[in-house]
Amino acid sequence: MSDSQKILDAWDAYSDEHTDLDGWPYDDHAYGRRASQRDADTAAAFEPLRYGARHLLATAETQLTRLPENTVQSRWVYQLGVLRTALDRLDELHEQWLLARDALPSTATPGTPDFDDALAEHHAESWSYLDDWATHGKALREINTAARKAPSPLAPAPALAPARRIAARK
Template sequence: MRDSEKILDSWDAYSDEHTDLDGWPHDDHAYGLRASQRDADTVGAFEPLRYGARHLLATAETQLAQLPENTVQSRWVYQLGVLHAALDRLDELHEQWLVTRDALPATANPGTADFDDALAEHHAESWSYLDDWATHGKALREINTAAHKAPSALVNAPVRRTAAQK
């Protein structure tokens, strides 16, 4: 997620420098190429997290449910919802990419226009959902930190003495 945040920050700096005051690119072609690179980099940054993302969400939800109310940020429930929706859509887009890739001509390999254009389109469709993870993914760390700082239920449980200890 940190890599995605760096990619987004770099994109924002590029976009600010290469667009006019109304947000229109100075050079459409160069801007499009840079956006395509941003999309591919963001997909690459998310890929190591992708297969464990559902587990991370489930863990955060469990931790959140067990936190004392006074330690919970109200935005966390919303952010987890955004992350769930984004992951669902990313899974759908991945399945669509596999169908698209399998339908490409046998000569369409990485480095050919057919393959690279289809992959760039897939990355572009995925980008906003990956951006959701870059933007809201920090909630997972925040919830985990709060859970580790919260007093344990075992620590607060009343001590019961056995007859032998009395």
């Protein structure tokens, strides 16, 4: 997730430097190439997380239900929903990419315009959902930290003074 943040920060710096005050790029072609690189870099940064993402979400959702109410951030439920929706959409887009890739001519291999253009389009479609993970993914870590710090429901409650000591004081 920190790699994604670095990519986004670098993009923001590039965009600020290469657009006018209204946000229009000075050079559409160069700006488009850089956006395409941002999309590809963000996809690559998410790839190691992709296969464990559902497990991470399920774990966070379970942890959230077991946390003491006073330790829960109200935004966490929303953020987990955003992450789940983004992951669902990323899975759909991945399936569409596999179909599109399989429909390419046999001469379309990585490094050829047909392949690279199709992949760039896939990355562009995926970027906003990957950005959701970069933006809201820290909630998974926050929930896990809160769960580790929360008192265990298995820990014994503080012992009450035995009734006979209280009665002896009277």
